[in-house]
Each structure stands twice: as structure tokens, then as C-alpha cells.
Amino acid sequence: MIKSHGNDDFAFADIPNFWRQVRNATSRFLGLDYDGTLAPFAIEPIHAHPLPGVADLLRNLAASGTTEIAIISGRPAHEVAALLGDPPLTIVGSHGFEWWPPNGDKQTHRPTQIQERGLDTIRDALMRCRYGQKVETKVASIAMHTRGMAPKSASVLERETVAKWGFWAMQHELEWRMFNGGVEVRCLGWNKGDAFVKLLGSQPKDTLAVYLGDDDTDEDAFAVLRDRGIGIKVGDSGKPTAARAHLTDCSAVVDFLQTWLRATAST
Template sequence: MSDLTLAPPPPDLLAGASLFLDFDGTLVEIADSPDAVEVAARVPALLQRLARALDGRVAIVTGRPVAEVRALLAPAAWPVAGSHGLEIAQVDGTVTAPDRPPALDAVLDAARALARSHPGLLVEDKPFGVGLHYRRAPEAGEEAAALADDLAAAHDLVVQHGKMVVELRVKGRDKGAAVDLLMAEPARRDTRPVFMGDDVTDEAGFRAAHALGGAGVLVGAPRDTAAGYRVDDVAAALAWLDTLSPAQEAR
């Protein structure tokens, strides 16, 4: 883990790199609910420019389902590792994913029962997980976390904490595993990974990038992290990505 005085990423960090981008809190501002997020018009255009500059080596790595990210960024398409890497979608729309375990239905019922007693607590039904968002009901955070722990133990699931959310998800992969899988593909194999993200769920991506000779870029306030660089917020992240140099464009 690093100290809390990380420098901003250098202008040439993406030279010869493969770029992996978290979505919420990195490319778009976090909203009160997942379906309230707004994608600025500049974001798809920026991603297209980055993909051209990096010979297509740009991928989204997110906790959101693949289908949601594809819809939010339509009509353009990029490789997406969704559901914390459990879903891998290629540009042509091919998606590889495991079967959804029936246990998630019981988890979903229990989460909705808790939400009925806490107005504002939002239950998110994902293909391979269930999220309890307590941004609108912060008093329910401890109870949501305790329920998640109990359900994870009962159904052999993973508990994932994020910004005002606790999620139960299927075991097997995280964002670091997604980076490893995508970096094994021929187009990326001889490049360095750069992973940009804001949340604790992105730490696995930072660690994987570092292990493969690349780097992580934290988006947000200073904290203990495996990232090697930091920018202040979404606006700063987009501004840095937008400074791709002509030399890099020519690669």
C-alpha cells in the first residue's frame, strides 16, 4: 500500500499501455441510485479517441452488469468486464459468464425484506449479485452490512463493500482477475496495464496492474491504496485522459 501523497499520473503513462477504466466514480459521477447516473456527452467521444490511440486497448471494468454499461455508452461498444469480472463482453457483443446461482433469489428476497423497513434503502438486482445501496438511508448501513455477512455465510457468497453500498456477489473473480484475463489476450499481452478507479473494489485492479508491470490511478481523495498515482475527482480523471499526446495518438 502507498502513502497518501501520490503524484498525478505523468502525461506519457499511457504510451504502449492497455487502459482499464472503472465506470461509476471514474468516468461518471456517482448518483443516488445506479439508474440515475448521467453520462456526459464527452465521455463516449473520449473513449473512442483513446481506443484509436491505443489500437483498441481500452476496456471498462466495473461492478455494473455488462448490459447496463453497454446501454449507457451506446451506440459505441468497448470490451467490458462487468459484475466485477464475472461477465466478459467483447466488442462484437460476445459475452462469457457463468450461470446465475439460485441462491441469489433467496438473497434478493431477504434484501427486499430489509428495504421494506428502511425507506430509501435501494436493492439492486444484478446478474451475479445483490446490492444494498444506503446512500438515501445511511442509518441502515450497519444493518445492511450485518445482513450481507449473514447471507454470505449461508450461501457461500462474497461480501463487497463500496461507497454507501454493500454487495453480495458470486465468488470466482474480482476486478484484478478481469485485468489478468484481458491482459492475456494477444493484443494486450506485450503491453503494460493502467487501471483507473475510485473505490475499494478497484484495489484488486490496481494490484493486478502493478503485478504486470503497470500502474493504478486512484480517482478521489487521498487514502491508503495500491495505486501509484492519483487525481482528485471525475473531472480531473477525464481531463487527464483528454490530454493524450499526439505522440501517443500516433502509436
């Protein structure tokens, strides 16, 4: 958790020297999830706007030249770009299947043929069910959104969906993963952890790597950072996590970004 010290930098109880590490680092990389991290959740995903000041903070951090920044989201990259106002930083969308560098060619990793067949079958079946309007199709996954439903109904729908299509997914190189507000079947081969490893591959070896995220899909990134950086979980700190520290909510993330900008301003 974080402790507030008035207008001074807040401190992480789990990592007392965190801000000293940030100040002293010769190279820094900051990865950020979008939903539940930079923006509060909304029933309709397209209405999940970033908190006030977030877009400007990201632009200022990118312009400072002191930190390499990337947004790593399960959302399609174009949605992240639109919601943040096309920030000048790398956007990795669809859990790593889409790469949008600030200056360069946009890349999309396509599912394999067997994965495409599996996704097509599941998508068609889910679209025909009574909750078909809650199904979202992405580059390499299909999400069943349950936010806004009664918690018990949402839980039942998620469990039934996974139980019915779990074996089919396994046969087609797919996996089911829970996220905050639904369940998603997605292609194996890329996840947020793989994306983070690739992003760090272009950074100096002594780079201080930090990643902020809020749900199960971010655990892949937290896991790869256990031995080479710092994962910070946003939100519920009662669940098991590979992250080393916590922030309470999106508002705390804004404070974190402001503190990061101050801490690196004189470097």
C-alpha cells in the first residue's frame, strides 16, 4: 500500500526505497495498463475515460526524455490511442498482438489458422446466446463483458461460458482468462508478460523497469518483473499477486505519475 506524506512523495511500505531507485536510475521504463489503472471502469468500455490530468501527465513524461513509457492493454490499440488523445508513446494492444510505436509502422500479430477456427466457433455461439450484445471481438480474443450485471448472475455466466467452451479452447491453442468485469478467450503465444520482455529488449541492461496493472491479465507482466523490475498492483490487495507493491485505485495512479515526473525532473 501507499502512505501519504502531505505534498511530499508518497512512500511504498513494501518498497521503502522505491523513489530513491527511481531518482538514481540511469535508465527507466514505465509500463501501464489502461482500464482500472489509468481509467476507472465503465459499463460500456468506450466510456471508460482516463482521469483528468492523466493524458497530460503521460505527454509530459514522454517529452521529458527521462523515462520510456508504454501502455500495455487488453483493449484494441486504436481504442487506447483515441481515449488518451493519441499520446506520443508506444501502445501495445490486444494483450500484445498489436504494436503501435510512436514513430514507426504499426504491427499486428495474427492468430494461427487453428486459433482462428476456435475463435470463430466460440464467437458465433456466444453471439447467439441471450447475452450476445455483451460479446466483444478483438484481433486475437473474444471478451464476454459482465460489468453492470448482478454479481451472482455475472459469476454464473462467466463460469458457464468457461465450462462449456474450455475444452474447445484448449484444442485450438486458446485459453480462458478472467478480467475485471468479464471473461475472455484469447490466443496463446502472446501476453502482457511477453510484450514487456520484448519492450525491455530494446532498453539498456540496467534499466529500472516498473509496471502498473489491476487484474489477472496483468499478472503475466508482474511475473516476468519479479527478477528484473517492480510490479505494482492497482486496486484490491487481498488477492494473491506477483506484484511487489500496491496502489489503492486510479486516483493513486495519478499521484504516482505526478511523483514520478517530479522525481525524474532533475535527472
